[in-house]
Amino acid sequence: xxxxxxxxxxxxxxxxxxxxxxxxxxxxxxxxxxxxxxxxxxxxxxxxxxxxxxxxxxxxxxxxxxxxxxxxxxxxxxxxxxxxxxxxxxxxxxxxxxxxxxxxxxxxxxxxxxxxxxxxxxxxxxxxxxxxxxxxxxxxxxxxxxxxxxxxxxxxxxxxxxxxxxxxxxxxxxxxxxxxxxxxxxxxxxxxxxxxxxxxxxxxxxxxxxxxxxxxxxxxxxxxxxxxxxxxxxxxxxxxxxxxxxxxxxxxxxxxxxxxxxxxxxxxxxxxxxxxxxxxxxxxxxxxxxxxxxxxxxxxxxxxxxxxxxxxxxxxxxxxxxxxxxxxxxxxxxxxxxxxxxxxxxxxxxxxxxxxxxxxxxxxxxxxx
Amino acid sequence: xxxxxxxxxxxxxxxxxxxxxxxxxxxxxxxxxxxxxxxxxxxxxxxxxxxxxxxxxxxxxxxxxxxxxxxxxxxxxxxxxxxxxxxxxxxxxxxxxxxxxxxxxxxxxxxxxxxxxxxxxxxxxxxxxxxxxxxxxxxxxxxxxxxxxxxxxxxxxxxxxxxxxxxxxxxxxxxxxxxxxxxxxxxxxxxxxxxxxxxxxxxxxxxxxxxxxxxxxxxxxxxxxxxxxxxxxxxxxxxxxxxxxxxxxxxxxxxxxxxxxxxxxxxxxxxxxxxxxxxxxxxxxxxxxxxxxxxxxxxxxxxxxxxxxxxxxxxxxxxxxxxxxxxxxxxxxxxxxxxxxxxxxxxxxxxxxxxxxxx
Ligand SMILES: Nc1ncnc2c1ncn2[C@@H]1O[C@H](COP(=O)(O)OP(=O)(O)OP(=O)(O)O)[C@@H](O)[C@H]1O
Ligand SMILES: [Mg+2]
Numbered sequence: 059x060x061x062x063x064x065x066x067x068x069x070x071x072x073x074x075x076x077x078x079x080x081x082x083x084x085x086x087x088x089x090x091x092x093x094x095x096x097x098x099x100x101x102x103x104x105x106x107x108x109x110x111x112x113x114x115x116x117x118x119x120x121x122x123x124x125x126x127x128x129x130x131x132x133x134x135x136x137x138x139x140x141x142x143x144x145x146x147x148x149x150x151x152x153x154x155x156x157x158x159x160x161x162x163x164x165x166x167x168x169x170x171x172x173x174x175x176x177x178x179x180x181x182x183x184x185x186x187x188x189x190x191x192x193x194x195x196x197x198x199x200x201x202x203x204x205x206x207x208x209x210x211x212x213x214x215x216x217x218x219x220x221x222x223x224x225x226x227x228x229x230x231x232x233x234x235x236x237x238x239x240x241x242x243x244x245x246x247x248x249x250x251x252x253x254x255x256x257x258x259x260x261x262x263x264x265x266x267x268x269x270x271x272x273x274x275x276x277x278x279x280x281x282x283x284x285x286x287x288x289x290x291x292x293x294x295x296x297x298x299x300x301x302x303x304x305x306x307x308x309x310x311x312x313x314x315x316x317x318x319x320x321x322x323x324x325x326x327x328x329x330x331x332x333x334x335x336x337x338x339x340x341x342x343x344x345x346x347x348x349x350x351x352x353x354x355x356x357x358x359x360x361x362x363x364x365x366x367x368x369x370x371x372x373x374x375x376x377x378x379x380x381x382x383x384x385x386x387x388x389x390x391x392x393x394x395x396x397x398x399x400x401x402x403x404x405x406x407x408x409x410x411x412x413x414x415x416x417x418x419x420x421x422x423x424x425x426x427x
Numbered sequence: 428x429x430x431x432x433x434x435x436x437x438x439x440x441x442x443x444x445x446x447x448x449x450x451x452x453x454x455x456x457x458x459x460x461x462x463x464x465x466x467x468x469x470x471x472x473x474x475x476x477x478x479x480x481x482x483x484x485x486x487x488x489x490x491x492x493x494x495x496x497x498x499x500x501x502x503x504x505x506x507x508x509x510x511x512x513x514x515x516x517x518x519x520x521x522x523x524x525x526x527x528x529x530x531x532x533x534x535x536x537x538x539x540x541x542x543x544x545x546x547x548x549x550x551x552x553x554x555x556x557x558x559x560x561x562x563x564x565x566x567x568x569x570x571x572x573x574x575x576x577x578x579x580x581x582x583x584x585x586x587x588x589x590x591x592x593x594x595x596x597x598x599x600x601x602x603x604x605x606x607x608x609x610x611x612x613x614x615x616x617x618x619x620x621x622x623x624x625x626x627x628x629x630x631x632x633x634x635x636x637x638x639x640x641x642x643x644x645x646x647x648x649x650x651x652x653x654x655x656x657x658x659x660x661x662x663x664x665x666x667x668x669x670x671x672x673x674x675x676x677x678x679x680x681x682x683x684x685x686x687x688x689x690x691x692x693x694x695x696x697x698x699x700x701x702x703x704x705x706x707x708x709x710x711x712x713x714x715x716x717x718x719x720x721x722x723x724x725x726x727x728x729x730x731x732x733x734x735x736x737x738x739x740x741x742x743x744x745x746x747x748x749x750x751x752x753x754x755x756x757x758x759x760x761x762x763x764x765x766x767x768x769x770x771x772x773x774x775x776x777x778x779x780x781x782x783x784x785x786x
Contacts, residue, residue, distance in 0.1 A: 080463065080583060121601045150577040199573045226601075285604040292463060292607045299455030316595065316608045351727070351735040363613040363648045365469030367595040404596045408747040409716050416743040419736040 081291045082284050085259050087127045089135055094283070095251040096124055099242045103132055110136070110187035114212065114221045116236055118228040119244025122284030125224045126195055128244075133191050138184035145186075150195035160204065161211060164192060168215045190219050198225035205232045212238060246281020249273075256286060265294045267306055274308040278315035289314050318366045323374045329357050330418055331425040332379060349426075354418045358411060368410035372400055372417060379421065389424050396420035432654045435626050438492075440481045443474075444625065445618035446611065453478065453609075457485040462554070464579055466564070466590040466603065469611035472649030475591050478611060479560060482589075487518040487553055501537055503530045513538075519558040525566045532571040535561075539575075543582035556585050564590035565597040572599045579605045613648030616640075622650065623657055638667045645673045678713045679721060686725035693767035698760065705759050715755040719746055719762065726766060734773055741765045 087093045090100050090107075099117075106112050117125040133146045147167045149160065168190060194200070200208075212221055212235075223239060225231060247255075253272050260267045267290070279286035293310045297303055312319070324334045331349055361371060376397045380390055400413045437443045440457075443450045456462055467475045483491045493516050501509045509530055514521040522538060524531035542557050561567070567575075579588060579602075588606075595603060614622070620639045627634035642660065646653035656673055664671065675683075685704050688697060708718050723742040727735040741762055749758040 122604055195577060282604055295456060295459055296452055351732060363470060365610050365612045369596045403747040406747055407597050407750050410594050410596060412743040412746050415739055419739060
């Protein structure tokens with residue numbers, strides 16, 4: 059991995075103790091067969107391992123679905139540990155990527171002729187095909203100009219290099235570039251694959267997790283396996299730090315994930331006139347007559363004081379309203395409009411308090427009309 | 428002599444008053460050796476910074492308190508020179524990206540690279556990594572956030588990042604997925620009172636409960652504000668008895684005046700008057716969002732129930748535009764005009780209605 063390359067000289071005396079490694083790195087897939095889900099991609103890539111013929115590639119999909127891991131694993135399987143460093147170049151958004159710099163780096167890298175050496179120091183044989191791989195991670199943050207210039211570079215060095223562009227938003231890659239690549243879509247992980255991977259990690263780390271905890275992990279991470287793993291590690295750190303160690307609970311996961319507690323959201327929803335079912339503590343439902351501007355404003359201020367994130371609060375409120383069993387569709391539609399406006403405003407960096415209040419008042423109005 | 432807020436700021440996790448659960452968690456994380464990247468978030472004055480510095484002390488010991496301030500020069504891609512002040516110790520470094528304006532990406536990138544590539548030289552250091560604290564992380568540009576992504580993964584062995592923000596909405600998902608989130612809620616009124624009493628005890632005087640309640644009620648959960656007010660009150664009336672008058676900050680009084688002006692009269696002349704007051708506030712560096720919110724909240728206190736929601740709706744609407752737009756005053760003014768016309772229309776409506784009843 060690039061991480062170890064740059065550090066190789068200094069890092070040896072300071073080798074990271076695996077116990078202290080973040081699990082996302084520790085359990086990064088080592089081979090493409092370790093990659094969960096993404097069956098189609100893996101199937102196609104497995105063929106390239108035997109045919110050793112690789113097209114230019116474009117990986118796209120949401121965060122934490124295995125894009126970076128897959129290309130790193132594939133490269134390692136193609137070249138083995140010894141040749142990895144002189145055959146694979148990884149550039150990402152945190153590197154300087156003015157096009158002149160990129161060109162320079164790629165030129166230097168592509169110039170050194172690949173040496174074939176099939177049997178690696180670890181005794182295994184690697185295909186070691188006669189080309190180099192250039193990984194442009196987070197390619198969607200490259201400017202259009204830089205992407206344009208990349209076209210030429212790709213052509214110039216086509217004989218000895220293969221490019222792999224990795225990004226979240228395929229639409230931000232210019233068409234001429236995208237059309238030169240085989241595209242691979244990475245989908246959010248389905249719950250079966252996530253469950254499997256999380257349980258593997260849990261058993262490797264010797265921690266016990268209940269099915270309940272796993273399903274909370276999956277719910278709160280929305281198909282982003284990196285997030286699920288991070289949450290799991292943090293929760294296990296916290297639970298093992300108490301004396302005596304306590305088991306991990308769904309509640310821990312929710313707190314770590316920044317989920318707003320259900321009773322807080324329910325309480326807010328009730329103040330807006332939404333009938334909330336299925337929670338135990340129905341002490342003091344808001345009196346219908348008292349419902350009004352001031353009640354809503356107070357609730358919003360209380361939410362802000364607790365520091366809950368606005369987008370999270372709104373998304374949970376959204377779920378309550380949109381999946382509500384009895385609200386008429388017309389009212390739901392009106393609420394949906396308010397949520398959409400607020401989401402846009404928050405993305406533009408608007409004030410959170412004003413927009414939670416705005417949504418609250420719009421919902422209140424929609425439901426009382 | 429330092430202010431009470433600084434003088435009585437807890438220095439270790441054990442001295443922290445409220446959110447004991449959180450402090451305990453931080454302590455165990457600091458002890459475990461696999462300290463993660465963290466994101467502290469919560470309302471201002473809740474004690475995020477204090478908690479962060481206590482955590483640092485737990486991690487590294489007294490050395491982190493030996494601070495030096497460096498002025499560093501960065502060169503932007505357009506060859507502009509940026510001079511930025513950086514607070515650091517041997518173990519950590521602290522940056523406030525908004526100082527770099529549009530070039531925050533350059534600054535972050537250079538600093539992080541530099542730190543990531545230097546090993547901890549102090550052999551007695553308790554941790555192998557250095558900590559980078561990024562204040563006001565929610566004001567980082569998208570570009571700067573993108574630059575953080577892979578850096579956070581790659582340089583994990585000799586660097587940890589602690590982000591400090593009021594809200595998480597403005598941070599991109601890949602950043603949040605790489606951090607352990609730490610929510611720091613505002614302290615409850617009771618918790619705040621305990622802190623005030625603690626200070627009083629240290630200084631050996633009595634704090635009447637009425638006084639502390641009043642201070643807490645005024646502070647809106649902002650511990651810093653409460654302590655500042657407390658100190659000011661004590662200077663004013665040393666025995667803190669009788670009816671205390673907590674002076675509002677000038678800008679707040681001024682905003683309330685603006686609100687009153689809007690409610691009293693709705694004419695073009697009044698708009699002009701309000702406008703000059705806005706300029707006054709802006710020129711004193713009161714953030715436009717704060718101005719709009721303070722004025723709006725005051726206005727809704729003084730109008731009929733049926734108007735309140737609309738007034739806040741337009742406040743939200745124009746605040747958003749103000750963020751994207753360039754000239755803050757336009758949007759403040761637009762909101763005022765909107766509110767005045769709403770107010771006028773309803774007043775007429777009521778007036779007409781009354782007349783018809785008379786006939
Ligand atoms: N399909 C997967 N199979 C196994 N592990 C995965 C998978 N997807 C993600 N992970 C885990 O999540 C971590 C991050 O994955 P990776 O870096 O590949 O994500 P990414 O798709 O590149 O995300 P980003 O868009 O944020 O860069 C990996 O180290 C691994 O532990
Ligand atoms: Mg990636």
